[in-house]
Amino acid sequence: MNYQEQDTYGMYKNRSSDGPGPGLMGANTLDGNDVFNRQDEDLGDIKEIMLDMGTSRVAYAVLSYGGFLGMGNKLFAVSWNALTLDTANKRFVLDVDKDRLENAPGFDKDQWPDMADATWSKEIHDYYGVTPYSDGRV
Structure with a gap:
């Protein structure tokens, strides 16, 4: 699924440089978006967008990967900074091998970590090789 298919308000129709689009997008249109790697392998889809209420920034995308018909899926928190939008294919790209x-x-899905924990956050950002925020805050 992609952000245009999720657009119930029509915000991406007749898009001009002044309207919603890849520069500014509705969070609800990102849920369910496909995530691929640079090798064009399907890595899953976005299940949730996590907002850092203290800094007013997007902190993580929670990806679902594996399983069958929603069963046995593993969830991953991926730093928002690790994702890039592929507007040609209307999906996100995470530069990581499938392995x-x-x-x-x-x-x-029933055992979410404390995503506000600084130790956990550092581990996630280090794993994907990204800096949490440009100002160094976690």
Whole structure:
């Protein structure tokens, strides 16, 4: 699924440089978006967007990977800074090999980690090789 298919308000129709689009997008249109790597392998889809309420920034995208018909999926928190939008294919790209994602720190849908924990956050950002925020805050 992609952001245009999720657009119930029509915000991406008749897009001009002044309207919503890849520069400014509705969070609800990103849920369910496909995530691929640079090798064009399907890495799953976005299940949730996590906002850092203290800094007013997008902190993580929670990806779902694996399983069948929603069963056995593993969830991963990926730093928002690790994702790039592929506007040609209307999907996100995460520059990570599929094997590396399979071994990434993940969690079960019923056992979410404390994403505000600085130690956990550092581990996630280090794993994907990204800086949390340009000002160095976690």
